[in-house]
Amino acid sequence: MLDGNNESFSTPRRRQYISELLKERKSLSVEELRVMFKVSSMTIRRDLLKLEAEGRLHRTHGGAEQVRTKEYEPSYHVRIKESQGEKEAIAKKACELVKEGDVIIVDVGSTLLSFVHSLSQMNQITVLTNWIPNVLELAKNPKIRTVLLGGTLRNAELSLIGGMTRDLLGSFNADKAFIGIGGLSSDRGITDFNMDEVEVKKAMIETAKEIIVLADHTKIERVAPIGVCALGAVSKLIVDDGIDEKLLNLLRSQGMNVIIAKTQEQTH
Amino acid sequence: MLDGNNESFSTPRRRQYISELLKERKSLSVEELRVMFKVSSMTIRRDLLKLEAEGRLHRTHGGAEQVRTKEYEPSYHVRIKESQGEKEAIAKKACELVKEGDVIIVDVGSTLLSFVHSLSQMNQITVLTNWIPNVLELAKNPKIRTVLLGGTLRNAELSLIGGMTRDLLGSFNADKAFIGIGGLSSDRGITDFNMDEVEVKKAMIETAKEIIVLADHTKIERVAPIGVCALGAVSKLIVDDGIDEKLLNLLRSQGMNVIIAKTQEQTH
DNA sequence: GTGCAGTTGTTCTAATTTGTTCGATTTATA
DNA sequence: TATAAATCGAACAAATTAGAACAACTGCAC
Missing domain, CATH: 3.40.50.1360 (Rossmann fold)
Structure with missing residues (x-):
């Protein structure tokens, strides 16, 4: 996903990225994120702590998972209602x-x-x-x-x-x-x-x-x-x-x- | 980007340029900009401060990133506010x-x-x-x-x-x-x-x-x-x-x- | 020339972020 | 349940970055 690229993420961007990742994946592990962003697990844990406080994810042992609410967020109105x-x-x-x-x-x-x-x-x-x-x-x-x-x-x-x-x-x-x-x-x-x-x-x-x-x-x-x-x-x-x-x-x-x-x- | 040219930028032009650069790049670091424009990091920080006050970017630790009206919305942003x-x-x-x-x-x-x-x-x-x-x-x-x-x-x-x-x-x-x-x-x-x-x-x-x-x-x-x-x-x-x-x-x-x-x- | 306003660079201190260590807690497995 | 392994989180240390204060410089008007 972040494969070849060595780009470093600013703190808010890394947190944003984690939050985005959780829209696609049901859960993410601390270890996985640590490797992905090349930072310490403590840093990841602090990210997750912050994101949980903002209600953007739910922490678990070893990682985090999607928060239940699940609102869809289109900026324009398309009929998504049914089915x-x-x-x-x-x-x-x-x-x-x-x-x-x-x-x-x-x-x-x-x-x-x-x-x-x-x-x-x-x-x-x-x-x-x-x-x-x-x-x-x-x-x-x-x-x-x-x-x-x-x-x-x-x-x-x-x-x-x-x-x-x-x-x-x-x-x-x-x-x-x-x-x-x-x-x-x-x-x-x-x-x-x-x-x-x-x-x-x-x-x-x-x-x-x-x-x-x-x-x-x-x-x-x-x-x-x-x-x-x-x-x-x-x-x-x-x-x-x-x-x-x-x-x-x-x-x-x-x-x-x-x-x-x-x-x-x-x-x- | 500013490759060969050694021309120095006037203050408003440098700020305009930073703002334009952020349309191409998701984020920019103070260090990067300091080297690019050959000025001190304090100057860059002051630029970013000004641009943030105008709503043209969002500051982060170590740099700045594109403004986002909503979290996961596209990053384009029409600056209607000013003038x-x-x-x-x-x-x-x-x-x-x-x-x-x-x-x-x-x-x-x-x-x-x-x-x-x-x-x-x-x-x-x-x-x-x-x-x-x-x-x-x-x-x-x-x-x-x-x-x-x-x-x-x-x-x-x-x-x-x-x-x-x-x-x-x-x-x-x-x-x-x-x-x-x-x-x-x-x-x-x-x-x-x-x-x-x-x-x-x-x-x-x-x-x-x-x-x-x-x-x-x-x-x-x-x-x-x-x-x-x-x-x-x-x-x-x-x-x-x-x-x-x-x-x-x-x-x-x-x-x-x-x-x-x-x-x-x-x-x- | 003098005075003024704006910009820049420097220095120093404060704040933020990150990593490490280590004991506490939770989870997995026999 | 007992035990081992993994994970967590508090505390401290190190590095980076921010910001205030001051001095120097510029361009401009008088």
């Missing part, structure tokens, strides 16, 4: 498909925002997107190269659309495209709601070698007004474990590579 | 130059954000920009067509830079470009701080028929490290009424079309 657990589980699974050095395309949507948030541990990847909320999230991570595809602003969604966005996609070679959808059905394929967004989605699908669709189970066997592509174009579908058994079997029988994201995490 | 009156006056004047139907380019910077905000009454105009804060402001106004120029994200500023941004500009024909600057001097012309931003500014200047520079009076007869263009390329300069009389006359004698934005309203 956030599912979205996070899907996002985590999607992360596992990303390798160092990848160039990936990320679509518009709250599930994709969760995905982008989960990318925070990744190094050396390039993310192409046409959605400003994704970019604001990615801006927190200096190790990720972010490219925003230009275009005409769609005010209500803060997405960029139109011919320019579509054409720009053509000039890239992406490894994977992570796509959000309005609906997926075995006979009508992938569908969505907005004509302009669909234009861009189609270009994304043409540009990337591998197409990965992120969808919560409510999208399965639902049809939205605008067609995006056939199921055959999709390389992988990641869906939460709320999906109906029969629908799952139906999709798999049609050759769809379905990955189930478990919403229940087990501590040990 | 907001001047900025608004300049923005108002700039608005008077915009006609219905215009296609305008708007640069990066807090003065430009004020300008974009003042555009709210305008109809039927198209705004091209490479700065996300501008876009977030414009998104509130459905009557304005906003085009965000794509490119590589500059995390600290939320601006888009690089070859893609530059090339995209080439495909437009804009009526006017509204440009922010780091400094303007009669012998060194327009200058700024960041190489990548300057690349884009140059492309903006080439694309637009008319170049309008927005600058508060502190920028006049100041020189920043990177050259942008000669004064001859500038069609109009809008500056607040804090400008020194002599400097104003000097600029006008050189043929610059200077527009003064009055900060004081009615007095009777």
Whole structure:
């Protein structure tokens, strides 16, 4: 994580970093942090003491763990309300498909925002997107190269659309495209709601070698007004474990590579 | 960074430079700055003290780091606090130059954000920009067509830079470009701080028929490290009424079309 | 010239941070 | 439960950094 770099952290920055790390990891050990920051364990203990006093973590013997409250902290308002657990589980699974050095395309949507948030541990990847909320999230991570595809602003969604966005996609070679959808059905394929967004989605699908669709189970066997592509174009579908058994079997029988994201995490 | 050049910095310029450096680096140490500017650590500490009082950085033991409004928010920070009156006056004047139907380019910077905000009454105009804060402001106004120029994200500023941004500009024909600057001097012309931003500014200047520079009076007869263009390329300069009389006359004698934005309203 | 305001460097002391030592406490294991 | 191992935290020491005070210097107005 801090691998090769010898950069030294100022005290507040080190504490901030510990706090950030605990957003990704459930727990951290003093020993681990001592090695990571190259300081004495006493220093780490003092950091944890301070952070606990600020309510930012909970100390344990040998380390610290996440504090229970768990508020989500978006600076802008995106509808995260419903089924956030599912979205996070899907996002985590999607992360596992990303390798160092990848160039990936990320679509518009709250599930994709969760995905982008989960990318925070990744190094050396390039993310192409046409959605400003994704970019604001990615801006927190200096190790990720972010490219925003230009275009005409769609005010209500803060997405960029139109011919320019579509054409720009053509000039890239992406490894994977992570796509959000309005609906997926075995006979009508992938569908969505907005004509302009669909234009861009189609270009994304043409540009990337591998197409990965992120969808919560409510999208399965639902049809939205605008067609995006056939199921055959999709390389992988990641869906939460709320999906109906029969629908799952139906999709798999049609050759769809379905990955189930478990919403229940087990501590040990 | 300051490599070959042995030129010594005036106090305000050194402070400005420190502030700019913090947009690129997360943190800076007093020792580092002491060596860079060849002054005593006490001087650096006094600089940091001043800059912290202005809200432009956050001091730590041994140095300073970027200001963060919220803990884990992106580090970019628009300094609206200081000299907001001047900025608004300049923005108002700039608005008077915009006609219905215009296609305008708007640069990066807090003065430009004020300008974009003042555009709210305008109809039927198209705004091209490479700065996300501008876009977030414009998104509130459905009557304005906003085009965000794509490119590589500059995390600290939320601006888009690089070859893609530059090339995209080439495909437009804009009526006017509204440009922010780091400094303007009669012998060194327009200058700024960041190489990548300057690349884009140059492309903006080439694309637009008319170049309008927005600058508060502190920028006049100041020189920043990177050259942008000669004064001859500038069609109009809008500056607040804090400008020194002599400097104003000097600029006008050189043929610059200077527009003064009055900060004081009615007095009777 | 004198006086003034602002900036800078130096010196010295205070405050902060970190590391080490060592006895006390907790956890793991037989 | 008893015992060993790991971890904790208090106290002290060492290093670094901060900040106050003073003197020197600059540029500018009179």
